[in-house]
Amino acid sequence: MAEEERKVKIWFKLSLCFLASLLLTVWGWLIISALFTDSIPAPTTAPPPCPCQNNGVCQVGGCLCPIEWTGTRCETANFCEKSSSHGLTFDRIVVGRYGHSRETCEPSTFNAGAVKATRLCTRRDGLPVLEDPRIQNCNESLDSLKDQLEGSPTSEEILQVASSTQLLTSQPEQLTAQNITTAAETVQKILGGIARSQEQVAAAAVATVSQILNANESEFLSESSSLDNVTRSLTKTLEDFSVDENATLLVQPNIAVQMVQVTAQDASTGILFSALRVPGNDSGLIPNRINYTTASGLTIHPAAEVQIFINVTGSSDLGRVGFVLYQNDRFFNSRTYKRKLSYSRRVISGRVANGTFNNVELAFSVPNDSSVSLSDHACVFWDYALSDWNTTGCAKASGAFGLLRCSCNHTTNFAVLMSFRPNYAYAKPLEIVSYVGCGLSILGLIINLLFHIITRLKTRKSKRTSGSWLLVNLWTSMLVFNIVFIAGVGNEDGREEEHKVKADTANTVPKSDIETVPENPFCTAVTVLLHYFLLATFVWTAAYSVQLYLHLVNRVVQQLPKYFKLMSAIGWGVPAVIIAITLGATYRVDNPLNYRQEEFCWLAALDRAGKFDITKPMLWAFLLPVGAILVLNIIIFVTVMVQVICKENKNLRSTKKQSRLKKLLTCLSMAVLLGITWSMGYFMLINQGETNFIFSLLFCIFNATQGLQVFILHTLRNPVFLKKAGEIFDRISPPKIRLYLHSDKYSMLSSSSTWSTQEHYKQLGTDSSQLSD
Structure with missing residues (x-):
């Protein structure tokens, strides 16, 4: 009996030790959970009802409207309704954009399966209006269209070439490096002077550029020197086109071109160009979120994606400032800066004609990606002599509202190159x-x-x-x-x-x-x-x-x-x-x-x-x-x-x-x-x-x-x-x-x-x- 009692005693003591360890574990777990559990937020008063309509977002100073609506409360339609014309049907088209027909080229044609016609939605007297559809020849190729610009083509022939080129590039995921090269050469000829004064021609050419910018990135990274040369030459042409006296605001999903007339009255100030965010929009830039104003300096807008302020003095009434905004950097293929993340890197150019340039100030938004956080950035411009990004003449400046600021002493194509650290x-x-x-x-x-x-x-x-x-x-x-x-x-x-906060503030290309x-x-x-x-x-x-x-x-x-x-x-x-x-x-x-x-x-x-x-x-x-x-x-x-x-x-x-x-x-x-x-x-x-x-x-x-x-x-x-x-x-x-x-x-x-x-x-x-x- 004594032996039995002795063994019970041992089991009892060991059980007490185990129970004490278990209680300590639970107690420690509860303490740690309490320390790392977020405190319950204090109740807040309900915000006032939002007056914005059609899924608009309320913000300070007005409504942030989606792409298909405009107005102070997003109450005005910014699109053309579904339509039919010449036996072709078109879906709803946003103002300033081209719509493509549901009908495609017949299987027996050279461009089998390609879009057969395109139609532009514009605004006249405040109302959305559809232009007549442009129907392409389904047996034409990009090479044959480029050849048609040789000699002295008529205005109607140029318009047909511009529309057909825009149609043949309307499926950018299928474009090859050779297709991109040919289309870019065609657009360069059109915007280089032969028909830049024709509004529809210029609109079709800019739409083609926007579609090219949406092609597969791998095509731009291919070892094609001819493609690099053509796209860089095209950026110079677009920069020149932006200050042409006949140029108007042209906005497509991946590119916006804006010419601003500067009068002598504005000579003591400057021009501030802004591209603002669009709520719930993945289709790129839209006209009602692109604007400019005269200003004395860079005034950062909290909803801005990118802003540029150009200070000019001594301008005459014929002074002009031109802006070109690229939604991505596919035309600027760098050898020193390697891209691994998929977000768009915007590039903006500023150009002054008939005026004295002083300085440029810029602001770029940081991508909203919870998986990474900004580690460093560089203010750069595209150096055509190096065919790469350069920091000469540009410096970092303090930012606000999550935007990065830069200051440069010359005009050209600018960008901010960012380096991120993954959020582990x-x-x-x-x-x-x-x-x-x-x-x-x-x-x-x-x-x-x-x-x-x-x-x-x-x-x-x-x-x-x-x-x-x-x-x-x-x-x-x-x-x-x-x-x-x-x-x-x-x-x-x-x-x-x-x-750790990065202490190095030097403006060097990452x-x-x-x-x-x-x-x-x-x-x-x-x-x-x-x-x-x-x-x-x-x-x-x-x-x-x-x-x-x-x-x-x-x-x-x-x-x-x-x-x-x-x-x-x-x-x-x-x-x-x-x-x-x-x-x-x-x-x-x-x-x-x-x-x-x-x-x-x-x-x-x-x-x-x-x-x-x-x-x-x-x-x-x-x-x-x-x-x-x-x-x-x-x-x-x-x-x-x-x-x-x-x-x-x-x-x-x-x-x-x-x-x-x-x-x-x-x-x-x-x-x-x-x-x-x-x-x-x-x-x-x-x-x-x-x-x-x-x-x-x-x-x-x-x-x-x-x-x-x-x-x-x-x-x-x-x-x-x-x-x-x-x-x-x-x-x-x-x-x-x-x-x-x-x-x-x-x-x-x-x-x-x-x-x-x-x-x-x-x-x-x-x-x-x-x-x-």
Whole structure:
């Protein structure tokens, strides 16, 4: 009876320790959650109703209207309704834009499938009006149209060429570099002087330029010197055209051309040109958001996408200022500045005719992209002599409303080149549950190792010690992994670097629009160690599962020490080979994120858009080998459970029928030892919010506490450990507790219970501690 009371006392004290650890974990989790939970915002009064109509957005000073509406409250239609003419049908067309017919060229023609006709919607006397449709010859090509401009073509022929060129470029995604070159040469001839005074011709030519700017970017990046020369020559032509006395405001989705007449009265001030944002609009620039005004300086508008102020003096009544705004920079292909992000980089040109130029001030908006934040920028102009961006004569200035300001002492094509740093979601501290769980696992693994080394490896010299030796290696790799995880998985250096303000204010051209993350040797080293010891843990679980199968199912006894050497080479060597291959294939000092992540020190898995990337090492250097090991472990686990645990096995030396609880504990112990709970990590790849969260939570709980589970299910159930722990508790327990625990209230075991160590070791298949032998 005394022995039974003593064992109850030990279980009671160990339960109290475990309950205290659990309470501390929950308490710590609640505190951390309270610290990192956003406070509830104070209630605010409801804003006044917005007077804007047709999905207009209220802002200070008026309504921000969508593309199809205009007016002070967005009440005026800015489009031409659906129409039919000459047997052709057209959908709704925005004022200033061209609409294309639903009908296309017949299959037997040269331009089969191309748009057959185009129609312009303009405004006359304040009302939207449709021009007559222009129908193309479906057997003409861009080359034949360009040839028609040779000699002395009539005005009607020029208009037909301009309209047909605009039609043949109306599907920009199909344009090749050769198509772009031919169309650009045609537009250059038209705007270069032969018909710039004809309003419809100029409108069709500018619409063609807008469509060319929407062609695939890869076509502009092709090794075609002729295309580069033509597009750069075309930008010069557009700059000259912008100050032509017959030029008017021409706005298309990707380009806007504006000529402003400057009188002597405006000579003491200057001209401010602005392009404002359009709410919910992805179709580019629109006329009612392009405006100019006289001003004494750059007055930043909070809704501006880009602004330019040109200060002129001594202008006569014939003085003119011209502006050309490009929605993207496809005509300005830089060799020094590489683009990786997909947002539009606007380019604006300013030109002064018949006046004295003083200076230029500019403001550019920063793209609204939550995945990146601005790191640096440069104020530049396009240098035709270098065929690249240059900063000479331009300087940075302080901005406002999220706009970047520049100041230049000359006129040409200007832009702001921006460099961004990705916004990494640095771990807060990687979920307190992981840290507490790993801490408890470390404690459990240390106890496991000490107990196993003292009681099994040193005292048992039989040939069946291979199971214990495998477990020591398994727990050692698991222990080192948990220690390294707690010590360095959070990238503290990266988090500090993220909040540093760039001190360099020099106006220098950045190399790329995405800043390369600097190498952090400590984080890379932690990633390598975590990768190695976690792989080693799984390789040792595979070795242990094979040993279980051979010993319990096939009754094969390994020969030592040859078996030890083979298992050591596999257990510690295979992970080293995988690490070496992974580092050699992915790691570069100038690009460490091809191997590791920046948010925390672990293998790279996602691309720039946050999607799982199969080319990253997370898949082929971890998920695939670990997946193969888990499949092997699960097959052996099921086989052992069916043939040894679940069935009445005559080969077992136990004479007692196992209880269901003991069988369940044995199954759980084996599952934890073989790392089968890690298979839940593969379900985290399911990209559904609730499902992903559930599996992430289960994965975190079960695997962060794996070492603790091993201790509870494997070592804590061992009578030898209970005996040793009881001796220690007998030495340190206060007298009152000893008396209390020895009371009759805690006599839970029958006098016939047997707790001898010898009987425990005989229960093969009944207890997980025996399975390790």
